[in-house]
Ligand code: SF4
């Protein structure tokens with residue numbers, strides 16, 4: 399059964415809809431009511447997995463107040479945060495922010511984060527970097543480091559405790 403099937407049986411949640419639309423307005427995006435389902439967001443979406451529940455359908459779910467199944471869906475974690483849906487929307491609705499809100503609601507309700515998110519958060523808090531510094535493979539199949547490529551070292555926080563406190567303060571702010 400797809401998430402769309404599930405939501406066809408769902409009950410609207412007016413409070414959750416208002417909360418997410420308030421988030422959009424605070425960010426100077428427009429509420430889901432402005433969406434006229436042109437699907438420009440979906441046509442530029444970079445997340446193949448997310449296309450199981452396309453961004454314009456996510457907005458449609460919000461318009462109808464069907465939030466629970468969206469929050470419970472693994473699909474919300476597959477957005478690559480490329481921001482194309484925000485850039486492409488002629489109505490300034492920003493499906494990406496709806497996905498962020500759905501993720502926040504999922505965490506608030508005690509849902510477990512996908513493992514890759516936990517690893518990313520630990521890496522950011524520990525080093526300021528999303529992931530370990532990567533090597534690249536050249537066309538000649540040689541493995542090159544940043545140093546070998548003549549790239550400068552990435553800067554990392556000099557005071558990790560202070561950095562972590564700053565990150566947590568930002569994280570606690572209401573968007
Ligand atoms: S691009 Fe904007 S108006 Fe068009 S479907 Fe997506 S959210 Fe709605």
Ligand code: SF4
Pocket residue numbers: 439442443444445448453476477478479480481482483484493494497
């Ligand atoms: S930000 Fe997410 S939902 Fe929006 S286009 Fe990119 S991958 Fe798709």
